[in-house]
Amino acid sequence: MKNNLLKYVGPGLVIAATGVGAGDLAGGAFAGSKLGIAILWAVVLGAFFKYVINEGLARYQLATGSTLLEGLFSKFGKPVEIFFLVYLLIWSFAVGSAMISACGVAAHALIPIFSTPEQGKIFWGVIHSLIGLFLVWRGSYGSFEKIMSAFVALMFVSVVATAIFIKPDYSEIIKGIFIPSIPKYFNTEGNEQGVVWTLALMGGVGGTLTILSYGYWIREKGWNAANFLKRCRIDLAIAYGFTALFGMSMIIIASNINLEQESSTKLVITLSERLKSTIGTAGSIIFLLGAWAAVFTSLLGVWQSVPYMFADFWQMFLRGKSNIKNSPVDTKGKPYRIYLIAISFVPMIGLAYKFVAIQKTYTVLGSLVIPLVSLALLFLNRKKDLKTYSNKMITDILLYLIIALFIYIGLPEILGNSKGFFN
Numbered sequence: 001m002k003n004n005l006l007k008y009v010g011p012g013l014v015i016a017a018t019g020v021g022a023g024d025l026a027g028g029a030f031a032g033s034k035l036g037i038a039i040l041w042a043v044v045l046g047a048f049f050k051y052v053i054n055e056g057l058a059r060y061q062l063a064t065g066s067t068l069l070e071g072l073f074s075k076f077g078k079p080v081e082i083f084f085l086v087y088l089l090i091w092s093f094a095v096g097s098a099m100i101s102a103c104g105v106a107a108h109a110l111i112p113i114f115s116t117p118e119q120g121k122i123f124w125g126v127i128h129s130l131i132g133l134f135l136v137w138r139g140s141y142g143s144f145e146k147i148m149s150a151f152v153a154l155m156f157v158s159v160v161a162t163a164i165f166i167k168p169d170y171s172e173i174i175k176g177i178f179i180p181s182i183p184k185y186f187n188t189e190g191n192e193q194g195v196v197w198t199l200a201l202m203g204g205v206g207g208t209l210t211i212l213s214y215g216y217w218i219r220e221k222g223w224n225a226a227n228f229l230k231r232c233r234i235d236l237a238i239a240y241g242f243t244a245l246f247g248m249s250m251i252i253i254a255s256n257i258n259l260e261q262e263s264s265t266k267l268v269i270t271l272s273e274r275l276k277s278t279i280g281t282a283g284s285i286i287f288l289l290g291a292w293a294a295v296f297t298s299l300l301g302v303w304q305s306v307p308y309m310f311a312d313f314w315q316m317f318l319r320g321k322s323n324i325k326n327s328p329v330d331t332k333g334k335p336y337r338i339y340l341i342a343i344s345f346v347p348m349i350g351l352a353y354k355f356v357a358i359q360k361t362y363t364v365l366g367s368l369v370i371p372l373v374s375l376a377l378l379f380l381n382r383k384k385d386l387k388t389y390s391n392k393m394i395t396d397i398l399l400y401l402i403i404a405l406f407i408y409i410g411l412p413e414i415l416g417n418s419k420g421f422f423n
Contacts, residue, residue, distance in 0.1 A: 018301025097350025158290025
């Protein structure tokens with residue numbers, strides 16, 4: 001039974017580990033602190049939305065032999081390729097800086113060998129980036145998947161165990177999952193922010209641009225034909241089940257603690273300090289281990305996956321529209337490795353800036369990804385293109401709903417009107 005289950009999992013757990021990072025930890029903690037466990041349903045729905053998107057990505061790739069990027073570049077050519085490259089370069093710097101800073105802060109909280117948090121953040125951030133570079137450079141996809149799976153187990157067990165240790169009211173948890181409601185919350189300026197934070201929590205579950213990595217990882221796994229669709233669906237269902245449980249645990253942990261809004265990882269560290277009075281020092285350390293595992297797996301996943309996208313872009317940019325199907329990325333090739341080196345070193349510049357500023361840029365850029373990918377799936381997964389593997393009507397409805405939801409969340413970020421609930 002165990003072996004039968006293992007053949008259905010792998011890339012999904014990697015996508016879950018990569019998608020759950022500092023922003024997810026902080027978002028769940030703050031939402032839980034201000035709104036309580038009544039909004040657990042939003043985490044479940046957010047994870048389901050990401051499942052819908054990733055299932056569509058997998059279905060397109062298995063039916064056509066092309067990744068989503070290959071499909072878009074093939075149909076629209078250079079304008080889309082150039083737009084994607086510019087976006088990828090900016091996003092990579094922002095997310096790389098956020099990941100390095102988050103790892104630095106989390107590691108300093110566990111091993112405070114420096115006199116100031118800033119010194120610890122810089123030292124441990126650089127160390128984590130270099131370790132990520134080494135593991136990706138020297139390892140294969142198989143070894144990467146095993147490492148990520150081990151960290152998923154650590155972060156999942158640590159955070160879920162912490163949620164159990166605080167002895168929550170399980171009847172309220174059931175209500176929070178199955179009876180949707182949005183408690184009122186007023187920020188310091190007197191604006192009601194309950195709806196906005198609930199939607200932001202829903203949208204923040206499970207990553208942004210890194211969801212495109214699933215297509216590359218299933219290629220590495222050998223899932224290259226339409227008959228692997230059932231396997232991908234099971235894999236993704238397990239992965240986003242873990243993601244939902246992780247997010248719900250963060251809300252439960254923070255639901256009885258009053259937290260002020262802070263930059264992402266600092267808020268999680270503050271949470272661990274305040275947990276000491278409830279579950280003791282050992283319990284707060286267990287929680288911190290889970291938080292550290294979450295941010296480090298996110299960094300490791302980004303370091304491994306984002307160079308795929310650049311290398312995929314590079315080979316299509318050089319080849320044009322011909323011969324792009326079933327063209328696996330060479331992870332030992334120059335385009336992949338040059339980008340891996342760049343994302344490991346260049347974002348270190350961000351250590352000189354406040355983490356909240358980097359996180360803000362990352363949030364703005366990330367808000368664009370999901371509606372754009374959903375729009376691409378509406379276009380590419382049409383019946384005349386994929387036939388029996390095309391979107392069903394319910395899938396199209398869900399994609400339109402996702403686009404509307406993320407525009408509602410993302411536009412305030414892009415237009416700079418979100419100060420009331422991010423500061």
